[in-house]
Amino acid sequence: METTIKRFTVSIYTEDNVGLLNRVSAIFQRRHINIESISSSVSEIESVSRFTILVSVTESNMQKIIGQIEKQVEVIRAYYHTDEETIYQESCLFKISSDLLFDERQIQNIVKESHARIVTVNREFFVLEKSGRRHEVDQLYRELKPFGIMQFVRSGRIAVTKEKMKITHLLEQFNQV
Amino acid sequence: MQTTTIKSDTSKLQNAQRMTGSEAIVRSLIAEGVEVIYGYPGGAIMPVYDALYHFQDELHHVLTRHEQGATHAAQGYARISGKVGVALATSGPGATNLITGIADAQIDSTPLVCITGQVPSGLLGSDAFQETDIVGISTPVTKWNHQVTKASEIPQVIAKAFYIARSGRPGPVLIDITKDAQFDTLDFVYQKCTGIRSYTPEPQLNLACVKSAAALINQAKKPLVVWGQGVILSGAEEVFRSVIETAGLPAAWTILGASAIETSHPLNVGMVGMHGNYAPNVLTNECDVLIAIGMRFDDRVTGHLETYAKQAKVIHFEIDPAEINKNVTADIAVLGDAKKTLEALLPLLTQNTHESWRGRFAALHEIEYDQIIQRDLFPTKEGLTMGEVIHKINVYSKGEAAIVTDVGQHQMIACRYAHFNQTKSNITSGGLGTMGFALPAAIGAKMGAPEREVVAVIGDGGYQMTIQELGTIFQTQAAVKIVLLNNNFLGMVRQWQQLFFDKRYASTELINPDFGMIASAYHLPTKKVAQRADLDGAIAEMMAHDGPYFMEVVVEPEANVFPMIPSGASVSDIRLS
Numbered sequence: 001m002e003t004t005i006k007r008f009t010v011s012i013y014t015e016d017n018v019g020l021l022n023r024v025s026a027i028f029q030r031r032h033i034n035i036e037s038i039s040s041s042v043s044e045i046e047s048v049s050r051f052t053i054l055v056s057v058t059e060s061n062m063q064k065i066i067g068q069i070e071k072q073v074e075v076i077r078a079y080y081h082t083d084e085e086t087i088y089q090e091s092c093l094f095k096i097s098s099d100l101l102f103d104e105r106q107i108q109n110i111v112k113e114s115h116a117r118i119v120t121v122n123r124e125f126f127v128l129e130k131s132g133r134r135h136e137v138d139q140l141y142r143e144l145k146p147f148g149i150m151q152f153v154r155s156g157r158i159a160v161t162k163e164k165m166k167i168t169h170l171l172e173q174f175n176q177v
Numbered sequence: 178m179q180t181t182t183i184k185s186d187t188s189k190l191q192n193a194q195r196m197t198g199s200e201a202i203v204r205s206l207i208a209e210g211v212e213v214i215y216g217y218p219g220g221a222i223m224p225v226y227d228a229l230y231h232f233q234d235e236l237h238h239v240l241t242r243h244e245q246g247a248t249h250a251a252q253g254y255a256r257i258s259g260k261v262g263v264a265l266a267t268s269g270p271g272a273t274n275l276i277t278g279i280a281d282a283q284i285d286s287t288p289l290v291c292i293t294g295q296v297p298s299g300l301l302g303s304d305a306f307q308e309t310d311i312v313g314i315s316t317p318v319t320k321w322n323h324q325v326t327k328a329s330e331i332p333q334v335i336a337k338a339f340y341i342a343r344s345g346r347p348g349p350v351l352i353d354i355t356k357d358a359q360f361d362t363l364d365f366v367y368q369k370c371t372g373i374r375s376y377t378p379e380p381q382l383n384l385a386c387v388k389s390a391a392a393l394i395n396q397a398k399k400p401l402v403v404w405g406q407g408v409i410l411s412g413a414e415e416v417f418r419s420v421i422e423t424a425g426l427p428a429a430w431t432i433l434g435a436s437a438i439e440t441s442h443p444l445n446v447g448m449v450g451m452h453g454n455y456a457p458n459v460l461t462n463e464c465d466v467l468i469a470i471g472m473r474f475d476d477r478v479t480g481h482l483e484t485y486a487k488q489a490k491v492i493h494f495e496i497d498p499a500e501i502n503k504n505v506t507a508d509i510a511v512l513g514d515a516k517k518t519l520e521a522l523l524p525l526l527t528q529n530t531h532e533s534w535r536g537r538f539a540a541l542h543e544i545e546y547d548q549i550i551q552r553d554l555f556p557t558k559e560g561l562t563m564g565e566v567i568h569k570i571n572v573y574s575k576g577e578a579a580i581v582t583d584v585g586q587h588q589m590i591a592c593r594y595a596h597f598n599q600t601k602s603n604i605t606s607g608g609l610g611t612m613g614f615a616l617p618a619a620i621g622a623k624m625g626a627p628e629r630e631v632v633a634v635i636g637d638g639g640y641q642m643t644i645q646e647l648g649t650i651f652q653t654q655a656a657v658k659i660v661l662l663n664n665n666f667l668g669m670v671r672q673w674q675q676l677f678f679d680k681r682y683a684s685t686e687l688i689n690p691d692f693g694m695i696a697s698a699y700h701l702p703t704k705k706v707a708q709r710a711d712l713d714g715a716i717a718e719m720m721a722h723d724g725p726y727f728m729e730v731v732v733e734p735e736a737n738v739f740p741m742i743p744s745g746a747s748v749s750d751i752r753l754s
Contacts, residue, residue: 015375018324019312026317067499073321073341076375174374 002060007036008080009088009159010066012051013043013167015074024051024075027068033057037090037156045171048076054157077167081159088159092137093119094128094144095151101126104147114140125150193364198328199224201365202292202354203232205335208367211263213237213254213624215247215617219267220307222294224359239624239653242645244271246617248278249643252287253621256604257579257629259412261288261342262621268295269307272353273314277611279349280318284608285433286406288347290338291315297357298326311353320348328361332368340370345378346497347410379496380512382521390492390509391525393466394424399534401457401464401489402426403449403478406433406607407471407496413516414438414600417470420519425530427538429457431472433607436597440576446538450478451742452589455549455751456541458742461486462749463537470494471515474504475608484747494518548753549739554594560733561709563590563662569712570632570660571596573720578630578658579604581622583615583639586668589738591634599629613642619657620649630658630720637663637689644695650725651699658719659696661729664736665689672737696727707731 014020021040028035036054043050057065062080069078098121100107111118116130130140137154196204202225206214216238218226229238241247244266251262262282266275272293282289296305312324321341325334331354338350394400408417414437421428421438427446430437438445447454449461461467467489472478479485482504493500493507494515501510511518553564567590570578576596582588582605597603604622606614619633640661650657671685693703702722706715712730719726740751 019316019322022313023316030317064499064503067501067503071497071499073373073376 002058005056005058006082007054007056008062008082009086009157010051010053010055010069010078010080011159011161011165012053012069012078013076013171014049014051015076016047016049017074020049020072020074021051023072024053024069027065028053028055031061031065033065039156039158041158043171044168045175048171048174052156052158077170079161079165079167081161085163086159086161088133088157089131090134090137090155090157091129091131092140092152092154094130094140094149095125096128096144096147096149098122098124098126100147107144107147110140110143114143116140193366195362196365197224197228197359198331198354198361198363199228199359200231201328201331201363202335202359203228203236204365205332205367206263207232207235209261209335209339209369211236211261213239214263214265215239215241215250215254215621216265217241217244217247217267217271219271219294221268221296221356222265222271224356225265225292225294238265239620239649241617242648243643244274245277245613246643246646246649248275248282248289248291249611249614249617250621250624250649251289251291252278252282252285252614253581253604253618254625255287255289255621256618256625257601257622258625259601260625261290261339264289264291266291266293267307268293268311269309271307272311273309275351276315276318279315279351281606281609281611281614282349283318283320285606286347286410287349288342289349290335290342291349291351293351293353294359295324295353295355298355299357301355311351315351318349319351322351322353324353324355325358326355328358328363331358331363332365333370336368336370337373340373341376379514380498382513382517383511384521386509386511387518387521388525390468390494390511391522393490393492393509394426394468395527395529397466399460399463399465400424400426400468400531401460401466402428402468402470403431403457403461403472404428404434404437404470405431405472407494407515408434408437409600411471411496411515411517413471413519416516416519416523418442420523420526423523423528424526425528425535426468427457427531427535429454431475431478431607432592432603432605434472435592435603436600439598440596447542448592449748450475451480452593452738452740454542454593455545455740455753456538458740458748458751459541460537462488462747464489466490466492468492468494469505470519471496473497473500476504479504480742480746480748480750484749545740545753553590560736561706561712561730562736563587563732564594565709566660566662566712566716566730566732567591567594567634569716570634570720573716574630574632578602578632579622579626581605581615581619581631581633583635584610584612585636585639586664586672586736586738587634587636587662589669612639615639616643616659617646617649619659620646620653620655623655623657631656632658632660634660634662636668637661637665637687637692638667640692647696647699647701651701654724656724658722659725659727660719661692661727662732663689663692663729664732664734666734668736669738671735675735675737677743692729693727701725701727703727703729705729705731
């Protein structure tokens with residue numbers, strides 16, 4: 001039996017209906033699989049939602065889970081991809097005391113070198129935004145931590161595939177109806 | 178709700194009638210051809226009951242004595258008739274009581290539409306009286322579920338519910354309707370659902386796969402068919418018979434596949450699985466081509482997966498793509514409705530008889546007959562066996578009865594020994610193993626096929642889980658023949674305790690009431706049999722009786738069901754004692 005656990009990005013195209021997130025997440029929960037990150041948004045066409053879920057499982061388990069997800073009435077299609085097959089990003093926000101921006105020269109260097117963006121600055125705090133791979137976000141976090149972070153939040157992974165998604169043609173048909 | 182139904186015709190709105198949501202629910206059910214529904218009233222579903230009051234001639238409501246009974250009755254109705262079973266309940270505890278039946282229907286692919294009342298939409302999430310998140314609770318055990326908060330959604334959602342429940346691989350659907358949506362009014366037009374863009378009920382038939390399957394079957398020297406309920410659900414019985422007769426394929430069944438072809442058919446080699454027949458289990462691990470049709474390789478069928486049919490090429494005919502390679506890897510997967518795929522397969526098969534291979538089944542059957550079957554059906558020792566009771570039912574029903582069973586030893590014995598001449602005759606809880614299934618399911622079965630004899634065979638444990646449905650039988654006079662096989666034990670658990678827990682009978686002995694008195698209290702004719710000499714006459718009397726009947730048979734308390742594949746063992750390590 002296959003035992004190698006790999007990280008997969010699961011992309012699920014669904015109808016935009018109440019309760020569907022619960023139905024999809026229950027499929028992972030039932031198999032005692034932790035969802036590492038999840039994000040939900042509209043897809044390339046307006047009436048279709050897209051979930052992007054990050055999980056670590058064996059590939060054979062992944063295939064079975066995809067089968068169970070696709071079986072759900074309101075799921076249009078589901079796919080899984082490895083990191084190599086996708087372009088993926090996460091996004092994060094840091095809220096940091098404004099004093100540090102002026103007092104700690106090092107912070108300005110960190111901001112510059114990490115290609116992070118200052119979203120807003122006021123007397124009390126400034127907000128830093130960074131998009132990128134998990135390790136880049138983690139590195140920025142480690143660098144800023146010693147100075148004191150007032151708030152930190154990181155989004156789930158979002159990803160697009162390098163190859164054309166097999167669903168594209170179907171979605172185009174949906175758009176024509 | 179998003180408009181996901183493919184075809185909608187707004188021109189019909191001109192003929193719309195203004196009515197309440199609750200009347201729309203009832204009219205929608207009638208439009209779907211529903212004749213009978215099973216349910217239990219309560220606060221949040223009262224407007225629907227009020228509407229039902231006005232449609233009593235068109236829609237028969239059966240008041241069960243517990244909501245679990247309503248779902249099981251709806252299942253029994255669905256399983257014998259092939260139609261969608263409908264259950265109705267109020268919010269909160271009424272809704273949660275449906276869950277066992279819904280979960281049972283989900284795992285056994287039974288089409289159900291369950292409608293629950295819900296607190297008014299303004300109170301959702303407020304912990305209102307009898308509020309429970311039934312959509313959340315039922316999500317993992319339904320094929321689809323949906324909450325309706327606006328009266329105008331009702332016809333479309335009910336149409337979608339029936340379409341989903343009965344199409345493709347059937348299953349249970351739950352519709353939760355808030356009380357304000359039941360009271361509000363709408364312009365009612367009913368249009369059946371014919372498609373949902375995100376849902377493909379059956380995969381498209383791939384002729385190339387059918388051809389590869391045919392080639393493999395035609396080359397096989399030692400083929401074995403294992404069929405499941407898919408044959409019955411797709412109405413494939415006749416073409417299935419032609420397939421096995423043409424290619425001379427010995428065919429074994431899973432518990433839910435039983436009765437698709439008659440028990441006496443020369444190619445019917447019996448049941449596979451934990452308490453199945455000796456020959457098909459042993460020869461699963463000798464066949465060269467295993468042809469699985471409409472079955473899902475449940476662990477009770479396969480035993481230890483790593484040693485299951487490893488020598489064989491596996492062909493899997495299946496409607497649900499998620500079942501392919503789930504438990505057993507298929508060399509050839511033929512996706513689609515069993516009837517359509519088998520119809521495509523039939524003309525490609527070459528005539529064969531496989532006589533010497535079939536001889537192996539006969540030889541192994543003889544061993545099982547000598548060591549087990551004879552002793553079960555024609556015992557000489559004191560103490561009645563469950564098998565001889567089933568044998569007498571076979572004799573007096575002439576194999577025409579539908580047998581509804583509960584869960585445990587009696588279920589295995591009934592499935593092993595019941596004679597079925599007609600399809601849709603074995604109604605039991607397979608995947609979920611729900612004790613308490615049989616009594617209410619038998620009521621539904623009798624109503625789904627009033628012309629048929631329905632015999633409920635139940636153990637003393639499961640019987641007491643839904644015994645209150647005797648009240649439903651009394652009130653409706655559903656002519657169910659109840660055969661209670663009483664061994665004063667939870668027999669199957671006791672058997673495992675004997676074999677695997679050194680006879681430590683922890684909480685398996687039952688101190689039982691006088692079952693005859695209980696049935697008599699519901700004015701059922703009753704009979705108790707404790708001696709072999711009385712059995713024949715009693716069964717004859719029961720079968721001849723016109724109306725419901727209760728019979729208790731006191732059977733040997735510590736008898737075991739064999740053959741048996743111990744949990745985790747290989748199918749070929751099946752034990753005869």
